Amino acid sequence: MNLNQLVYQFKIELLGISPPIWRRIQIPAKSSFWDLHVAIQDAMGWLDYHLHLFQIRQKSKRKMLEIGIPDEESEEVILPGWEIKISDYFTEPGIAASYDYDFGDGWTHNVLFEGILLKETGGKYPKCLAGDRACPPEDCGGVPGYERLIEILKNRKHHEYQETIDWVKIHAVNYFPYMPDHFEPSKVHFWDPKKRWELAFSSRQTEEC
Numbered sequence: 001m002n003l004n005q006l007v008y009q010f011k012i013e014l015l016g017i018s019p020p021i022w023r024r025i026q027i028p029a030k031s032s033f034w035d036l037h038v039a040i041q042d043a044m045g046w047l048d049y050h051l052h053l054f055q056i057r058q059k060s061k062r063k064m065l066e067i068g069i070p071d072e073e074s075e076e077v078i079l080p081g082w083e084i085k086i087s088d089y090f091t092e093p094g095i096a097a098s099y100d101y102d103f104g105d106g107w108t109h110n111v112l113f114e115g116i117l118l119k120e121t122g123g124k125y126p127k128c129l130a131g132d133r134a135c136p137p138e139d140c141g142g143v144p145g146y147e148r149l150i151e152i153l154k155n156r157k158h159h160e161y162q163e164t165i166d167w168v169k170i171h172a173v174n175y176f177p178y179m180p181d182h183f184e185p186s187k188v189h190f191w192d193p194k195k196r197w198e199l200a201f202s203s204r205q206t207e208e209c
Helices: 034-046 140-152 161-171 193-208
Strands: 006-014 021-028 052-055 064-068 094-100 107-119 125-133
Touching: 006 034, 021 034, 034 052, 034 064, 034 094, 034 107, 107 193, 140 161
Parallel strands: none
Antiparallel strands: 006 021, 006 107, 021 125, 052 064, 052 094, 094 107
8 A cells, every 4th residue: 555645653652760651643654764753752742952863673683773863973883764764664563663862861762663554534644642741851861860850849848949940941841831740642743854854954064064
């Protein structure tokens, strides 16, 4: 069947946090890994400030395939996500990949391919179907920093409470006031991946000049 008529459904779960933070999304079957990256960022609530990397197992090979933004200074071979179609590797339900975001904070997501569906007539994709709990704020220090942040926000008498609120206003700008247990799929706004690519790489070129 023509890929233009199909959508792929994924469950994205952020690892290391309990209760879990997760999203269920659908994206066009013809999408690239860059498109999937942008959809994950938008559905989770990340701000795409940092590098990312997909790792997915290849059939009959022990080494994981790495897909993201190539680094000319690295010895590791990272394939450019905008050139690789998700349909080339998510070939049957149950296949999973890891998605790492912000190598400093070290956020790792499990990306589970749940199935292939027909596009709904008049439907707009990507689409966020479901999920639970708000994404951690950017640059909060990974899982340990997130857990400390939550403890401070629970205690209005904590000496760092107001300072933390002021910090969260900047680092969770898309979903302030920050409510850790709250998430509304209908509020997710998906960027155009092409515009995100142009913005990301025009910024990189400016920084290098």
